[in-house]
Amino acid sequence: MTSNESSLLDSYAALDSAAVSDALDALGLAPGQPGFLPVWGHPKIAGFAVTVQLEPFVPGPSGPHIGATAVAGASSTDVIVVANDGRTDVSCWGGLLSLGASLNGVRGVVADGACRDVNEARELGFPVFAKGRIPATARGRLQQRSAGEPVQLGKVTVAPGDLVLADETGVVVVPHEHVEKVLKKAQAVAAREQAIAADLRSGIPLHEAMRDARLAGTTEENH
Numbered sequence: 001m002t003s004n005e006s007s008l009l010d011s012y013a014a015l016d017s018a019a020v021s022d023a024l025d026a027l028g029l030a031p032g033q034p035g036f037l038p039v040w041g042h043p044k045i046a047g048f049a050v051t052v053q054l055e056p057f058v059p060g061p062s063g064p065h066i067g068a069t070a071v072a073g074a075s076s077t078d079v080i081v082v083a084n085d086g087r088t089d090v091s092c093w094g095g096l097l098s099l100g101a102s103l104n105g106v107r108g109v110v111a112d113g114a115c116r117d118v119n120e121a122r123e124l125g126f127p128v129f130a131k132g133r134i135p136a137t138a139r140g141r142l143q144q145r146s147a148g149e150p151v152q153l154g155k156v157t158v159a160p161g162d163l164v165l166a167d168e169t170g171v172v173v174v175p176h177e178h179v180e181k182v183l184k185k186a187q188a189v190a191a192r193e194q195a196i197a198a199d200l201r202s203g204i205p206l207h208e209a210m211r212d213a214r215l216a217g218t219t220e221e222n223h
Contacts (some may be wrong), residue, residue, distance in 0.1 A: 033154035076105035082114030083151035095120030
C-alpha cells in the first residue's frame with residue numbers, strides 16, 4: 001500500500017456513507033445504495049473494489065470456486081464486491097471465503113446477495129455486508145461468470161479499483177477518477193453537519209440551525 005492510498009482510505013474511513021452519498025449527489029454521481037447491512041457487529045470498511053460476478057449454475061465442466069480467484073488476488077487495500085443480482089435464496093459468500101480473505105488482509109466484502117457462516121466471519125473479525133443470510137450452499141446453484149470486470153451493485157456500476165465504503169447505513173461507490181473530488185466535498189458536508197449539531201447543542205432552534213441553504217452549503221443569496 002502506498003502512503004497516498006493509505007491516507008486516502010483513512011480519510012474516507014473517517015466519514016460515513018451519508019456524507020459521501022451527499023457529495024456524490026452534489027457532483028451528479030450515483031448516490032449510496034440501500035439494503036446492504038453488516039451481518040455482525042457495527043463495522044465500517046473503505047477500500048478499493050475487487051469484483052466478482054456470479055450467475056445461475058449450469059451443469060458442465062466445473063470452473064473456479066466462486067470468489068476464490070478474487071480472494072487470492074486481493075490485498076490489504078481491497079474490498080471484495082460480489083454481484084449476485086440481490087438474490088437471497090442462496091448464499092454467495094461463506095466461512096472459507098471469509099477466512100481466505102481475512103488471511104490476505106482484505107478489508108471486507110460487500111455481497112449483493114445473501115451469505116452464510118456468519119459466526120465464522122464474526123469470530124475472524126471479518127466485515128461482511130450483504131442483503132440477507134441463508135444456510136443454503138451455492139454449490140449446484142451458482143457459478144462464477146467473471147472476476148475483475150465491472151459489475152452491478154444495486155443500481156450502481158462498480159469497476160475494479162473504484163472506492164467502496166460500507167457502514168450501517170448502506171454502501172457508496174466512488175468512481176476511481178473522482179475519489180479526490182468526492183472526498184473534498186464529503187469532508188465539507190461532514191464539517192457543515194458538525195457545525196449545525198454544535199449549534200443545536202448550544203440552544204439554537206432547529207429551524208434556524210437547519211436552514212436548507214446552510215445544509216446545501218450555499219449562502220442565502222445564491223440559494
